[in-house]
Structure formats: C-alpha cells, structure tokens
Amino acid sequence: MNKAFGSGAAAVAGVKNGAEHVAAVRDGRAVYLDGKKVDDVSTHPAYRHAVASAGALYDYQADPANIERMTFDIGGGRRVNRAWQLPTSYAELVERRKALVEWAELSGGFLGRSPDHVASSMSGMMMGIEVFDNYDPKRAQAFRDWYDYARKSDLFLTYVINNVQGDRSKAFGDQGKNAQDMVARIVDEDASGITIRGAKLFATSAIMANEIFVGSGQPLRPGEEHLAFSCALPMGTKGLKMLSRKSFEAHAPNEYDNPLAYRYDENDALVFFDDVKVPWERVFLLGNTDMCRAQLHDTPAHVYQNYQAQIRLSVKLRFLVGLARGIAKTIGTINFPPVMETLGKLASQAALIEGMVLGMEAGGAMRGDYFLPNKHLLYAAQVQSQEMYPQIISAIRELAGGALLMLPSSVDDFSNPEIADIIGLTQISPAMSGQDRVKLLKLTWDAVGSEFASRHLQYEMFYAGAQFVTRGHSYRTYDWERAAGMAEKMTAKYDLPEFGAE
Known part of the structure; x- marks a missing residue:
C-alpha cells in the first residue's frame, strides 16, 4: 500500500481499521461507470485509491498512538470514532472537534464527505430523538436501534437528501411523461416494509460507504406525501444502483502529476432505487412532509x-x-x-x-x-x-x-x-x-x-x-430583537426639539 494511504501500525482489537473497511465494500454493490457495472470498487482503477484513502482514516484511528484521541469507549470492548460521540459539555465538544481535525488533516480537507460527516448528522438526530418520539414511537425506536448498530459498527455512512432538479419551475407532479420515476417515492407498503422507486442526489462517497441514509432536505408540498420518507440501506441492497460521475482518479495515472485526484476523488453519484424493499426496522418516517423537515432542523x-x-x-x-x-x-x-x-x-x-x-x-x-x-x-x-x-x-x-x-x-x-x-x-x-x-x-x-x-x-x-x-x-x-433593541434604545434617548414661537 502507498505510504500515504495507511499508517502501517498494528491495529487495536475492538477498533475498526482500514482492512475491515476495504473488505466491507466488497459487497456486490451496483456501481455503473462508462456504461458498465463495476465488479469491485476496491480494485477498480477509478476508485481504488479513494477506497484506500478511506481505509487509511480507519487505520489512523486504530493506531495505538492515536486511539485515545480519535475514538471513545462505548462498552463491550468496543471503541468507535469520536464523530459518534454525543457531547454533554463544552469540553466534550472540543475533544470531539480535535479528533475531526486530525482526520481532515490526513487529506488536507479534500475528502468532503469523510465518514465523520453523516455520522455527525445522525448523531444530531439521536440528540433530538424526542422529535421522532412525538411523531411515531415505532419509527423512533427503529432509528434508535439502527443508530446503535451503525455506531457500534463504526459505519461509513453517506446520504441522499436532494431530489433530481428537473424543471424547477414546476412541481414534481407536473414534470411530464414518465416523471414519476424521476424522484424516489413510495410505491408500495405492506407488513414487511415499504418499496421505493426513483432517483436521489447527491451520493458523495457512496462508492466507498457502508450504508446510505435516504431522506429529503428540500421542502415538500402538500400532495407530495409519497415523497416523504427516510430510511437507511446497506450499499449492496438489491435494486440500489449508483450512477457514478466521471472518475478523476481514473485519469490520474500517477501520484506525482495529480496527487489529490489520485488519492482523494471521493466521487459523486446519482442513486436510483429500482423497486428497493426497505424493512420496517430501517424506516424512520413515512408520509409526513413536515417530519422530513423536522428530522433535520428540529433536531441538531x-x-x-x-x-x-x-x-x-x-x-x-x-x-x-x-x-x-x-x-x-x-x-x-x-x-x-x-x-x-x-x-x-x-x-x-x-x-x-x-x-x-x-x-x-x-x-x-x-x-x-x-x-x-x-x-x-x-x-x-x-x-x-x-x-x-x-x-x-x-x-x-x-x-x-x-x-x-x-x-x-x-x-x-x-x-x-x-x-x-x-x-x-x-x-x-x-x-x-x-x-x-x-x-x-x-x-x-x-x-x-x-x-x-x-x-x-x-x-x-x-x-x-x-x-x-x-x-x-x-x-x-x-x-x-437584540440588534433592533439597541437601535431603539438609542433613538429613545432624544426627541424632536421643541420649536416655540419667539
């Protein structure tokens, strides 16, 4: 392995390392590039160095010299990255930030959606779990259970929370013929879960992530309840298809000429859900447009x-x-x-x-x-x-x-x-x-x-x-109010002078 991609230090038991992560992405995920399905992103010339760079993050945290700074104990002999830490004080927030800085320094900040990004988002949701409780206790418990699993596994998560642009002057239902498959929507619901079909953006780092959170970060209109859902899926889920953008890594034949593209092209992808079945234990909200907003903005x-x-x-x-x-x-x-x-x-x-x-x-x-x-x-x-x-x-x-x-x-x-x-x-x-x-x-x-x-x-x-x-x-x-109050206090100090007749 290139010296830039791993520390070479022995990993510590109970802490996720690079080898574990690289092995996990060999799950048969459906990634399409240049009209062909990619067999293995960890070895494909368009992605292998980016995958190795992700692995290097986990090697860094598993290095005995870094483990105390980069991870924390969650019990059961397991330590996970501090991105999963739920700070209860200013000191813990600072401690957490210092770990995130060290990870970012490994890539010069060029891994925009490194594993700590969506882990931070999901941890924020967990800090506001009462928002889910007030919506639906069953969906709240599903999120609790999945979050606990994701944290214990120290998963590399990505997300897709944007809809395909289409014609922005029109609502989803007015986009024209066959537009129903343009945006991911609920097409079926039964005792075992929901089925979704359609596309979502922007799956940055999806090619090297473990799982994907699916939601909506954009306002939904009345009548678009079938677009309102959130769930989480392993990247190798049947029917989940990733359409990769052009790989810059594939056009960076050596590290000397393109050192950043060679290592850190995290890739962006459109995800198409081809009648993907999502079990209820992985469904966190359903059919509520306001909750789509609340899960992101009413929680931290x-x-x-x-x-x-x-x-x-x-x-x-x-x-x-x-x-x-x-x-x-x-x-x-x-x-x-x-x-x-x-x-x-x-x-x-x-x-x-x-x-x-x-x-x-x-x-x-x-x-x-x-x-x-x-x-x-x-x-x-x-x-x-x-x-x-x-x-x-x-x-x-x-x-x-x-x-x-x-x-x-x-x-x-x-x-x-x-x-x-x-x-x-x-x-x-x-x-x-x-x-x-x-x-x-x-x-x-x-x-x-x-x-x-x-x-x-x-x-x-x-x-x-x-x-x-x-x-x-x-x-x-x-x-x-504070800013306006200052202006009001100043104007209250003086009045129009009296203009009396002489």
Missing part, C-alpha cells in the same frame, strides 16, 4: 453535519494558505509587498473560519442533555465560506501565474535525460530543486486548476445549498 442534525463541514473546511483553507505561501517562496516573490498583502488576506480568511468554529463552540449551549455549537455562528460561517472559497482559489492562481501552465507533461519527462536537463534549466527556484518546484506546482494545479479542483470549487459553493439558502438560515437564526 443539520447543525452537527454542517459544524463538521466547517471544521473540515477550516483545515482545507489552512492547507491552501500553506500552498500559497509555498508558491511565493518557490517563485521568489515571498518578499514582494503586494504578495505579502495577498498572503496576509488569505491568512485572515483561513483564520476567520477557524475562529468561527471556535466561536461556535464557545457560544454553544445545552439542549437537553447535549451541548450544541452556536447555530447562528455556524450559518454565518457558511455564508462567509461560500463567498471566500472562490476568492481564495482565484488568489492562489494569481500568485502562481503562468507557472501553473508551463509544467512538464508528466513525470515520465524526467526519465529522458535530455528533457530532464532542460527541465532543470527552466524550472529554477530560489527555495528548492527543479524537481521539487514541479512537484509543488503540480500539487497546486490539482488543488486550484484541474478538473478535480473545479469539482471542489463547485462542491464548496453548493454542498450546503445555494447562497440564498444559507443566507436564509443566517437570517432566521440571528438575534434580531
């Missing part, structure tokens, strides 16, 4: 999943800022005043998100038995990061300039002595060798300019919803 699920995303993003921004400084050193502009100004702004942007994560924690509060990060600071961070990420990418491209374009075609150029000599003459740097300069700039291109990088730009701008969505969350959660 939405807060915890996006809190994890901001933790990961803070790591990614730190990586990108470090890359920016490396570029400036490499091309000899580090002491130019305009470059220092740009680096200073980049550093402030990275620090802003990191500081807001710390603020979410410091400004958090108890909700029943559990400690939650501050909701408004979370949504404020999302608004800021959606705007900042494209700015940061643009600034790095500007710092690098044409250096990103004039690079050797591939690492194989170094195998030709004549060409290697020319590379050595033209790829000069005051800070490193020509080979190391090329290495750094190819990493930079994969982070800001490649097809892989373009996908990440789109992901960071829209994974939490369009900007009007995140700004709406910010609007709804801000303490407007």
